[in-house]
Amino acid sequence: MILAVIEHDRGSIAAAAFEGVTAAARLAAQHDDTVEALTIGESADALVEDLAKYGVDAVHQAHHDLLGDYGPEAWGEVVAQAVDRLHPTAVVATGTDRGNEILAQAAARLDVPMIANCIEFTLGDTFDVTRVRWGGSLLEHARVDASPVLFTVAHHAIDARPAQSAGAAEPRPFNPELDPSLARTVVADRVERVAGITLSTAPVVVGGGRGVGSAEGFASLQELAELLGGVVGCSRAVTNNGWRNHTDQVGQTGTRIAPDVYFACGISGAIQHWVGAMASKNIVAINTDPNANMV
Amino acid sequence: MKILVCVKRVPAPGARINITADEQAVDTAFLGFTTSPHEECALEAAVQLVEAGGGEVTVLTLGPAEAEEQLRYAASVGATNAVLLATDGSDWDPQRTARAITKAVVDLEAADGPFDLILFGNESADSGGFQVGIRVAHALGRPMVNGAKGINVADGMAEVWREADAGREVYRLQLPAVVGVKEGINLPRYPTMKGRLASKKVQVATTRPTADPGGQQMVRLRAPAEQASKTVVLGSGVDAAPAVVDLLESLGVLK
Ligand SMILES: Cc1cc2nc3c(=O)[nH]c(=O)nc-3n(C[C@H](O)[C@H](O)[C@H](O)COP(=O)(O)OP(=O)(O)OC[C@H]3O[C@@H](n4cnc5c(N)ncnc54)[C@H](O)[C@@H]3O)c2cc1C
Numbered sequence: 001m002i003l004a005v006i007e008h009d010r011g012s013i014a015a016a017a018f019e020g021v022t023a024a025a026r027l028a029a030q031h032d033d034t035v036e037a038l039t040i041g042e043s044a045d046a047l048v049e050d051l052a053k054y055g056v057d058a059v060h061q062a063h064h065d066l067l068g069d070y071g072p073e074a075w076g077e078v079v080a081q082a083v084d085r086l087h088p089t090a091v092v093a094t095g096t097d098r099g100n101e102i103l104a105q106a107a108a109r110l111d112v113p114m115i116a117n118c119i120e121f122t123l124g125d126t127f128d129v130t131r132v133r134w135g136g137s138l139l140e141h142a143r144v145d146a147s148p149v150l151f152t153v154a155h156h157a158i159d160a161r162p163a164q165s166a167g168a169a170e171p172r173p174f175n176p177e178l179d180p181s182l183a184r185t186v187v188a189d190r191v192e193r194v195a196g197i198t199l200s201t202a203p204v205v206v207g208g209g210r211g212v213g214s215a216e217g218f219a220s221l222q223e224l225a226e227l228l229g230g231v232v233g234c235s236r237a238v239t240n241n242g243w244r245n246h247t248d249q250v251g252q253t254g255t256r257i258a259p260d261v262y263f264a265c266g267i268s269g270a271i272q273h274w275v276g277a278m279a280s281k282n283i284v285a286i287n288t289d290p291n292a293n294m295v
Numbered sequence: 296m297k298i299l300v301c302v303k304r305v306p307a308p309g310a311r312i313n314i315t316a317d318e319q320a321v322d323t324a325f326l327g328f329t330t331s332p333h334e335e336c337a338l339e340a341a342v343q344l345v346e347a348g349g350g351e352v353t354v355l356t357l358g359p360a361e362a363e364e365q366l367r368y369a370a371s372v373g374a375t376n377a378v379l380l381a382t383d384g385s386d387w388d389p390q391r392t393a394r395a396i397t398k399a400v401v402d403l404e405a406a407d408g409p410f411d412l413i414l415f416g417n418e419s420a421d422s423g424g425f426q427v428g429i430r431v432a433h434a435l436g437r438p439m440v441n442g443a444k445g446i447n448v449a450d451g452m453a454e455v456w457r458e459a460d461a462g463r464e465v466y467r468l469q470l471p472a473v474v475g476v477k478e479g480i481n482l483p484r485y486p487t488m489k490g491r492l493a494s495k496k497v498q499v500a501t502t503r504p505t506a507d508p509g510g511q512q513m514v515r516l517r518a519p520a521e522q523a524s525k526t527v528v529l530g531s532g533v534d535a536a537p538a539v540v541d542l543l544e545s546l547g548v549l550k
């Protein structure tokens with residue numbers, strides 16, 4: 001059995017979670033195995049039907065007073081106990097911030113490896129994966145000797161795909177035993193986001209790099225972005241200079257963008273920037289150097 | 296307050312990452328080295344907390360002897376103690392790295408008292424395992440939250456917040472605690488001349504760590520397939536403007 005750990009926020013499933021379920025189904029297909037899912041907290045009980053569409057046979061529904069909101073340690077402990085009781089051959093989640101955090105917490109408890117951000121995976125005598133390094137600029141083939149295998153599938157690496165012939169999924173109660181001390185890392189407070197277009201979803205991004213020359217130089221980029229219904233982005237050279245906030249940074253340690261058009265003004269196109277921008281459908285590079293990598 | 300920051304020495308590639316002929320490592324023949332941006336920010340956060348509330352910052356790395364460069368850099372921007380867990384420079388898997396760091400923390404704390412806070416980067420720049428800090432925290436029995444974009448310490452508690460899809464999540468951790476930091480939490484300072492001079496005098500406590508390997512073994516590295524793309528030169532200076540307008544119209548972004 002392959003166990004998919006479902007990321008959700010107080011009951012709303014993360015769209016990314018279906019990528020992990022799809023990965024689980026792919027791995028199961030290699031061995032004619034079954035896929036089951038684990039949802040954590042009562043708020044996620046309603047997800048059974050959605051998960052069934054992806055070929056999940058059973059949904060283990062973890063219930064406990066400590067699972068009202070997200071908590072990395074409590075969630076990791078639930079996954080670890082699910083491994084002990086359900087004996088999956090592999091456990092998979094999507095490689096989002098939370099997905100990686102939950103599986104790392106579980107792996108720490110089980111003292112087994114956790115392979116982050118895989119794009120290919122084959123389970124044989126050993127578990128053979130290709131995983132991304134450097135935020136996607138480099139690939140690593142790795143061999144994993146562990147039972148069970150815990151891994152995440154890199155976000156956006158595979159498309160979430162419902163199963164061709166899906167039946168119903170059976171909800172099954174799962175009652176973990178959680179030490180009250182695990183409450184120590186449950187979300188204590190929240191500040192909800194105000195709706196609006198964000199860098200990661202904007203259809204147009206007007207990006208500026210060191211070549212923009214100053215914080216003031218961004219005024220015209222801002223104007224263009226507003227005219228086109230887009231947002232401003234920037235390189236790390238710009239954030240390091242204090243010209244823009246880090247929330248505007250595109251790249252390995254910033255935001256990944258996928259706009260219809262990315263204007264790259266005075267950006268050389270270092271690989272760590274490029275990995276964040278390469279999903280752009282069109283790039284208009286403005287640069288004094290015709291040999292710049294961005295061009 | 297005593298804070299430990301764990302940083303990793305990584306190459307700083309430019310336009311592309313080249314791999315050695317045996318496919319076992321990044322070809323660093325023409326590269327400089329740095330620490331991950333997340334870890335630079337973790338260090339800056341530690342230095343700011345100590346500046347505000349007193350105490351000292353210790354920086355630790357597991358890596359080759361040359362990683363002393365990253366420790367000295369950390370000292371030049373405010374760390375007072377430096378610890379090198381010296382390896383032969385080979386790639387240590389995350390479990391092995393975490394075991395060695397855990398053991399070092401236990402030894403350091405036995406000698407000099409506990410760290411109130413241990414800071415990691417959200418993920419290492421080169422291998423991106425997203426786990427070493429979480430493993431160390433679990434082994435030490437301390438609370439851990441990754442991805443922090445803000446840390447305040449008061450009355451024995453660390454208030455940590457991070458960005459999530461739905462907005463900001465706030466966590467309140469009792470010290471001693473462990474936090475993984477993301478770039479953007481602050482703007483790291485550059486070393487001053489005084490800082491640079493002081494960093495030369497810092498003693499680097501070096502030990503040779505031993506730890507059992509974990510179950511993840513690198514077989515080889517390879518470059519991702521190049522995306523096929525087409526480059527069209529639209530022109531130079533203002534002469535390019537009509538062509539850009541045409542392009543934007545054809546893409547439907549001009550409304
Ligand atoms: C681990 C790691 C992670 C990193 N993560 C990121 C990241 O997330 N995002 C990121 O952006 N970087 C990241 N970096 C930094 C990255 O390596 C580069 O240093 C950075 O992207 C360079 O920014 P830049 O292109 O603005 O500056 P430069 O490389 O200095 O390029 C400036 C460009 O502007 C052009 N120019 C100059 N004047 C003009 C003009 N008048 N008109 C037009 N063009 C002009 C120049 O020809 C040049 O191409 C990371 C680095 C490391 C080591």
Ligand SMILES: Nc1ncnc2c1ncn2[C@@H]1O[C@H](COP(=O)(O)O)[C@@H](O)[C@H]1O
Nearest residue numbers: 301302357415416418419424425426427
């Ligand atoms: N060799 C190392 N030496 C010191 N700290 C490390 C090392 N490897 C990883 N870390 C720390 O652990 C964090 C997470 O690493 P990783 O699990 O590899 O993504 C990094 O951001 C560092 O703070």
